Amino acid sequence: MNSVKRVVVTGLGVVSPVGNNVETYWKNILEGVCGIDFIKAFPTDDLPVKIAGEVKDFNPADYSIEAPFARKQDKFTVFAVAAAYQAMQQSGLDSSEEGNIDPFRLGVYVGSGIGGFTTQYRETEKMISEGAKWISPLFIPTMISNIAAGNIAIRNNACGPCLPVVTACATSTHAVGEAYRAIKHGYADAIIAGGAEASTIPLGIAGFANAKALSRSEDPKYASLPFNKNRGGFVMAEGAAILVLEEYEHAKARGANILAEVCGYGNTCDAHHVTAPRPDGKTQAAAIKMALDEAGYTSSDNLYINAHGTGTALNDASETAAFKIALGEDAYKVHISSTKSMTGHMLGAAGAVEALTCVLALKDGIVPATINLDEPDPECDLDYTPNKPVKAPLTIAISDSLGFGGHNGCVAFRKI
Numbered sequence: 182m183n184s185v186k187r188v189v190v191t192g193l194g195v196v197s198p199v200g201n202n203v204e205t206y207w208k209n210i211l212e213g214v215c216g217i218d219f220i221k222a223f224p225t226d227d228l229p230v231k232i233a234g235e236v237k238d239f240n241p242a243d244y245s246i247e248a249p250f251a252r253k254q255d256k257f258t259v260f261a262v263a264a265a266y267q268a269m270q271q272s273g274l275d276s277s278e279e280g281n282i283d284p285f286r287l288g289v290y291v292g293s294g295i296g297g298f299t300t301q302y303r304e305t306e307k308m309i310s311e312g313a314k315w316i317s318p319l320f321i322p323t324m325i326s327n328i329a330a331g332n333i334a335i336r337n338n339a340c341g342p343c344l345p346v347v348t349a350c351a352t353s354t355h356a357v358g359e360a361y362r363a364i365k366h367g368y369a370d371a372i373i374a375g376g377a378e379a380s381t382i383p384l385g386i387a388g389f390a391n392a393k394a395l396s397r398s399e400d401p402k403y404a405s406l407p408f409n410k411n412r413g414g415f416v417m418a419e420g421a422a423i424l425v426l427e428e429y430e431h432a433k434a435r436g437a438n439i440l441a442e443v444c445g446y447g448n449t450c451d452a453h454h455v456t457a458p459r460p461d462g463k464t465q466a467a468a469i470k471m472a473l474d475e476a477g478y479t480s481s482d483n484l485y486i487n488a489h490g491t492g493t494a495l496n497d498a499s500e501t502a503a504f505k506i507a508l509g510e511d512a513y514k515v516h517i518s519s520t521k522s523m524t525g526h527m528l529g530a531a532g533a534v535e536a537l538t539c540v541l542a543l544k545d546g547i548v549p550a551t552i553n554l555d556e557p558d559p560e561c562d563l564d565y566t567p568n569k570p571v572k573a574p575l576t577i578a579i580s581d582s583l584g585f586g587g588h589n590g591c592v593a594f595r596k597i
Contacts, residue, residue, distance in 0.1 A: 188364045188443040192425030194267030196260045198234035214553045217401045229390045233381040233400040234418025234525025237551035254518045255297035260421035261329035261377035272425040276338040281435045284340040286370035289330045290360040292346035294529030296326030300378045341369045349584030352376045354532030358446035370431045375423035400433035407490035407519035408561040410547025415491040418525030441540045441594045451587030452521030468589040469507040476593035485578040487535040490519025516548040518566040532582040539578035543596040
């Protein structure tokens, strides 16, 4: 039980502002397509921010999701189930009686930063205007943030460990990292890991905007500006991303297509402030260094970092400091980018979609760009891959995430 195992990625799935499958997502990321636009889902006349990264042209039926299920569930759960469907289809895992994995050895670690926000908002409005008797009996099991994981487990007959994580914007990085540890130490043979979020609702926009976290740009295509001196806050986005992690020998024995190896994980807390990152970057750097050390990183590696890169003044400066502490002189030669410049900030789904991006970057040897990086902040003086992707023989990639409450996470992958 306690012998250390190798862990690999055998499936990917995504629902995002730039594509609702992996192929479309990756094509648009490499082409620098910006998924941020004016909000279409609801009127924004009374809101201080009118832009977001909304999921577009999403049809639940494309992912074998029945219409009654889609209608009754919160959007974050439907997105999560859709991304998990894609990832499991690619992985080829099957936990049925004739399948290739024991259901009790298949787990689900899928979290959400906020959970069923749309449901909570709607039912609260009903409570105030119509009274208690009109509250849906499905309110609680639709709103709670663990329910996406529960539904994914039900649909995939996953009877093993099911552990949703809630660490704000670091949620799905921690979900992937903790899934990696569980498989590495023998507690599961495979885990469906990632996160989902659907918080671009009026209350969510107002809350983040009044906390002075959101960009007030009136140009949606020049609003998410990581590492740019003109940055003014992040842009809210929605979606889901899932990685199927699997024990290496288990994957090899069944002839699975292995996409990358998971090889490191770091998890620390700033213990500093509820929303602001620690300015000196020390605690963030510790999480990054943990992941790199476990992955066996050396200066001869060709490293790509998918940065948290939110486009807030405090994040981008402290994250740059963290990279310099963690990597020393190597910080100036590694490839770094923030794909939030295209997707916006998918909150609880951000870490997983950026981990998925690391896997694709390693596989194809391409570093995606940070678009709109026309005026780099002098404080952010590393190679943030401005405006155009770069081909590179990458050997290792990391994704780091920093969440409200001071939660820091970093996951490392190696080309295989």
